[in-house]
Amino acid sequence: MSNFIESLVPDNIRTLKAYKPGKPVEALVKELGISEAIKVASNENPLGASRLAVGAAEEELKKLHIYPDGDSPHLKEALSLHLKVSPEELVFGAGSDELIDLIVRTFCKPGKDQILTHKYAFISYGLSAQAHNVKFAETAFDDSFQFDLDALLEAVTPNTRIVFLANPNNPTGQHVRRPKFEHLLSGLPKDIILVCDEAYYEYANGRPGMEYPDSTTYRTAVGSPLLITLRTFSKIYGLAGLRVGYAIADSGIIDYINRVRRPFNINRVAQAAAAASLADSTHVEKSRSAAQSGASTMVKALTSLGLKAYPSLTNFTLVDLGKPADPVYRMLLDRGIVVRPLGPWGLPEHLRISVGTPKDIDTVIATISEVLKS
Numbered sequence: 001m002s003n004f005i006e007s008l009v010p011d012n013i014r015t016l017k018a019y020k021p022g023k024p025v026e027a028l029v030k031e032l033g034i035s036e037a038i039k040v041a042s043n044e045n046p047l048g049a050s051r052l053a054v055g056a057a058e059e060e061l062k063k064l065h066i067y068p069d070g071d072s073p074h075l076k077e078a079l080s081l082h083l084k085v086s087p088e089e090l091v092f093g094a095g096s097d098e099l100i101d102l103i104v105r106t107f108c109k110p111g112k113d114q115i116l117t118h119k120y121a122f123i124s125y126g127l128s129a130q131a132h133n134v135k136f137a138e139t140a141f142d143d144s145f146q147f148d149l150d151a152l153l154e155a156v157t158p159n160t161r162i163v164f165l166a167n168p169n170n171p172t173g174q175h176v177r178r179p180k181f182e183h184l185l186s187g188l189p190k191d192i193i194l195v196c197d198e199a200y201y202e203y204a205n206g207r208p209g210m211e212y213p214d215s216t217t218y219r220t221a222v223g224s225p226l227l228i229t230l231r232t233f234s235k236i237y238g239l240a241g242l243r244v245g246y247a248i249a250d251s252g253i254i255d256y257i258n259r260v261r262r263p264f265n266i267n268r269v270a271q272a273a274a275a276a277s278l279a280d281s282t283h284v285e286k287s288r289s290a291a292q293s294g295a296s297t298m299v300k301a302l303t304s305l306g307l308k309a310y311p312s313l314t315n316f317t318l319v320d321l322g323k324p325a326d327p328v329y330r331m332l333l334d335r336g337i338v339v340r341p342l343g344p345w346g347l348p349e350h351l352r353i354s355v356g357t358p359k360d361i362d363t364v365i366a367t368i369s370e371v372l373k374s
């Protein structure tokens with residue numbers, strides 16, 4: 001029977017490997033029979049969501065029997081005021097993950113067009129390409145995980161339709177600085193869509209001396225209509241469980257994405273909570289400063305254990321163990337700690353560790369130290 005089903009499935013789907021997210025805390029607690037576990041595997045906000053968002057979500061629970069307005073009008077208006085862009089330049093997805101998929105579906109011809117990114121890029125780009133039978137190419141990174149944007153430009157072919165660039169990148173945490181970003185923008189052929197995935201924008205933007213480029217400022221200033229910026233409410237806004245991301249782009253691009261988007265992709269609780277969270281700048285500021293000090297504590301502590309930890313502008317740290325990371329990942333799991341092993345990215349000696357609460361950071365570091373000695 002399974003051979004029969006297999007024979008019905010196109011090659012690109014048969015060979016697709018399902019995305020494996022970080023193990024949920026609930027699953028680990030149940031498995032180990034412990035009362036609590038620490039998950040630092042999915043770059044979530046340890047402070048949770050804003051109280052305003054939780055209040056708005058609770059209020060919306062009274063209307064669960066009514067379909068949402070699929071255009072997310074209230075959220076769109078709030079975000080358009082927040083970002084100072086027109087509502088026609090915004091579209092929402094069930095996480096920016098859904099938008100990655102929608103962009104591939106909207107703009108790529110299966111079997112013909114190519115998506116281009118670099119090695120160790122966010123894993124969804126390759127998965128979406130394969131799911132839609134779109135060719136996928138990656139350019140090299142150097143040993144210190146610095147972006148080689150010239151290699152990216154050289155790899156462009158007449159079939160390249162979309163270039164994906166996560167800035168900062170997950171899982172390496174590195175970011176492209178303004179001069180290099182401008183070099184990429186000016187070097188890309190004008191018929192290629194550049195998707196700037198800024199899931200960690202609120203952590204990175206405005207950090208002194210980091211020259212972080214806010215891609216939205218280039219779309220209007222440089223007149224690049226094919227620039228799409230992706231952002232999310234999953235990270236600094238702490239709404240990962242509700243699934244809301246958005247794209248900012250030329251209204252012509254947004255119009256086509258809207259034709260492909262499912263009509264009720266953002267549920268009403270998510271719309272209400274996301275809109276309310278925009279009003280809580282104090283929560284965003286607190287989350288940003290907690291992530292910055294937590295990340296710096298983690299990098300220092302991991303370095304003092306003799307490991308190579310990479311500083312970043314995000315709420316996570318890449319760490320090179322200099323030996324296979326999977327056994328360490330498993331020993332941490334046995335002790336109730338979930339980190340992210342990077343074998344699926346082709347980095348078998350690396351872990352990605354999100355910034356948790358100060359108490360979680362202490363526990364994670366002490367446990368890594370113990371496990372490395374065992």
Ligand SMILES: Cc1ncc(COP(=O)(O)O)c(C=O)c1O
Nearest residue numbers: 095096097166170199232234245
């Ligand atoms: C670079 C990057 N892009 C996109 C996403 C997807 O985020 P979400 O679908 O929760 O908005 C993530 C999540 O970790 C990410 O790191």
